[in-house]
Amino acid sequence: MEPLHIDDDSVKALLEDVAREACQRLDEAFPGGDGGGITSNFQGLLVEVLGEMLCGRDPHFVKRGHFTALPPLVHTDRSFGDPGQGGEVFFVQRKSDRHVLNWNETAFLQPTAEDGIDPSTTFEAAVQAAMKYLRANETDVRSAGLQVVGLSMDSFRKHGAVALPISTVLDPNRMPFARMVCALLDCGVLTDIDVDDATGRSVPIVGLGERPELAAGLLGYWATPPFKSMGALEDFCRVNVENYRQVDYAQDGVPSQWFWEREQASDTTHRG
Numbered sequence: 001m002e003p004l005h006i007d008d009d010s011v012k013a014l015l016e017d018v019a020r021e022a023c024q025r026l027d028e029a030f031p032g033g034d035g036g037g038i039t040s041n042f043q044g045l046l047v048e049v050l051g052e053m054l055c056g057r058d059p060h061f062v063k064r065g066h067f068t069a070l071p072p073l074v075h076t077d078r079s080f081g082d083p084g085q086g087g088e089v090f091f092v093q094r095k096s097d098r099h100v101l102n103w104n105e106t107a108f109l110q111p112t113a114e115d116g117i118d119p120s121t122t123f124e125a126a127v128q129a130a131m132k133y134l135r136a137n138e139t140d141v142r143s144a145g146l147q148v149v150g151l152s153m154d155s156f157r158k159h160g161a162v163a164l165p166i167s168t169v170l171d172p173n174r175m176p177f178a179r180m181v182c183a184l185l186d187c188g189v190l191t192d193i194d195v196d197d198a199t200g201r202s203v204p205i206v207g208l209g210e211r212p213e214l215a216a217g218l219l220g221y222w223a224t225p226p227f228k229s230m231g232a233l234e235d236f237c238r239v240n241v242e243n244y245r246q247v248d249y250a251q252d253g254v255p256s257q258w259f260w261e262r263e264q265a266s267d268t269t270h271r272g
Helices: 009-029 040-054 123-137 153-160 176-185 230-245 259-271
Strands: 089-094 146-151 188-195 202-210
Touching (some): 123 146, 176 188, 176 230, 202 230
Antiparallel strands (some): 188 202
């Protein structure tokens, strides 16, 4: 059976259909509709109660004073932990070994910087990633032993603001153009923290380049703009790989201004 979440469109549609059919039958015995029979509020409340029961919750145990046990048939956000837990970035963690789900949601990795973990910026987004994993593996949260854990930004910075090895981060099947750009420039993958202009929240970002090594006298640089996802980074590299072929890194070193920086400066000038 495919693992389902209470907020899945298919589950919502099923509950609506079942409640509508039940109310149609009841309306035959108690006619009147919203004028005094089976009202739309009746149907809406029935959807809520059925949803609670699908989640394994008894919606009336407080009034009755005893609990009727129900098996949870769908997942909820709480299946993966407390949605109100503290944290500014969130990871899907496997309880048995504390490994976390990697950025492309296909495998679990050790929670170290070298593994290229790409966290979610909200608890809900991490739940979506966990559900995607469960569906791909046809299992459920209890069998898989998953939980969502939040980290403070300070904790994430200890592992986030580093250059990551290409071999473990850039899957050749999913990120061929990003790997190509890295090879052309002899650079690595960077992650850092930025502030989203729209929401004001801190979010992890990723791009290509090198971190500074001040002790060695080496200056760092971003060879691409920073992006909020690996997919966006790969799309940028695919569109612009020919621009990077024109950079003679071995002879000229890092450009004083990348082509995308010139384009951004031009756009700002035109808007002004």
